[in-house]
Amino acid sequence: MPFLCPTRPRLALPLLAATLLLGGCAATQVAIEKRNLDVQTRMSATIFLDPVPVEEQTVFVQIRNTSDKPELDLAPEVVAAMQAKGYRVVTDPRQAKFYLQANVLAVGRSDPSAIRQVMGGGFGAGVSGGASGIVAASAAGGALGPTGRAVATGAAAGGFTEVVIGSLVKDVYYSIVTDVQIKERLPAGRVASQESALANRQGTSGGDTLSYTDRVDMKTYQTRVVSTANKVNLDFEEAVPALRAGLVRALTGLF
Numbered sequence: 001m002p003f004l005c006p007t008r009p010r011l012a013l014p015l016l017a018a019t020l021l022l023g024g025c026a027a028t029q030v031a032i033e034k035r036n037l038d039v040q041t042r043m044s045a046t047i048f049l050d051p052v053p054v055e056e057q058t059v060f061v062q063i064r065n066t067s068d069k070p071e072l073d074l075a076p077e078v079v080a081a082m083q084a085k086g087y088r089v090v091t092d093p094r095q096a097k098f099y100l101q102a103n104v105l106a107v108g109r110s111d112p113s114a115i116r117q118v119m120g121g122g123f124g125a126g127v128s129g130g131a132s133g134i135v136a137a138s139a140a141g142g143a144l145g146p147t148g149r150a151v152a153t154g155a156a157a158g159g160f161t162e163v164v165i166g167s168l169v170k171d172v173y174y175s176i177v178t179d180v181q182i183k184e185r186l187p188a189g190r191v192a193s194q195e196s197a198l199a200n201r202q203g204t205s206g207g208d209t210l211s212y213t214d215r216v217d218m219k220t221y222q223t224r225v226v227s228t229a230n231k232v233n234l235d236f237e238e239a240v241p242a243l244r245a246g247l248v249r250a251l252t253g254l255f
Contacts, residue, residue, distance in 0.1 A: 060096035
């Protein structure tokens with residue numbers, strides 16, 4: 001039926017124009033809504049420490065970083081913040097009423113589902129993902145959001161539109177995942193029992209479990225802190241200062 005051929009371009013052009021327009025609108029909406037940097041810091045569990053007299057406000061600080069961003073050294077900032085709160089930071093743990101210990105597990109690009117996953121796991125849970133240790137958002141999937149993806153998949157030119165607009169407008173998240181442990185020394189003469197278990201795997205078919213009980217003079221609290229920065233077209237260098245500040249504030253805010 002030759003008479004149908006000339007109508008195809010007339011149908012395809014409006015379809016392409018509509019797809020580009022709707023895709024552009026979705027990208028514009030993301031750009032407007034996410035134009036300002038949004039930083040959030042959350043804990044998997046709340047810790048309450050008992051108030052102590054001023055003379056007992058001593059703390060031993062140990063901040064480690066096992067992520068692939070070893071240059072992210074938070075220890076000086078944490079020490080300065082604790083001193084500003086009136087605590088005396090000591091280098092001998094035997095002289096400290098409190099221990100503040102933290103390990104930065106992962107730093108890098110993430111997405112909301114990955115953030116919820118690492119938060120839900122809590123202290124000590126594994127962090128899955130790529131080199132950064134956090135599940136990364138895909139370039140196309142994170143660009144336009146659900147509206148843009150629906151438009152892109154609903155038309156013949158949708159894939160092209162998503163790639164073009166997605167290369168210009170990206171909804172970007174960066175996160176820092178940190179496990180935190182705080183210890184509080186018991187009053188003089190008092191001790192507590194601590195039960196621990198360690199499971200060791202032997203190859204792929206076996207293993208053993210070691211259980212033991214210790215008498216300790218400190219109470220232990222554990223939590224996980226996830227700091228997240230979000231903005232359209234956010235780059236890591238812009239995100240880092242706000243992420244650092246949020247994490248330091250969370251760590252020292254427990255005291």
